[in-house]
Amino acid sequence: MNVKKSFKFRIYPNHQQIELINKTFGCSRFIYNYFVGKQKNKDAYWSIVNEMVQNGQLSQNNWKGEFFNKNQSIKAVRELKKTYSFLKEVDSIALQ
Secondary structure: OOOOOOOOOOOOOOHHHHHHHHHHHHHHHHHHHHHHHHHHHHHHHHHHHHHHHHHOOOOOOOOOOOOOOHHHHHHHHHHHHHHOHHHHHOOHHHHO
C-alpha cells in the first residue's frame, strides 16, 4: 500500500518582500499582455489579408505569420527593459 504525504506551508513576508512580490506579479502581467497584444495584431493583419482575398482584391494570401518564438521573446524582454525602467526592478527569470 502506497501512502502519499502532503505538506502545507504558509509564508509570512515582511513589507519589503510583499512589495517585491507585487512588483513581480505586475511586471509579469505587463509582459504577458504585451505579447498577447502583439499576437492579436498579427492575427488581425492576417484576417484583413484573408478578407481581401475573399473580396477579390488580392489573388491569394501569401502572407505567412510567424509562430511565437521563445528565444525572440526573451530578446524582446531585454529591449523592453531599456524602454520601461520598472522592469529592471524584478527578477529577469520571472519575466522570461
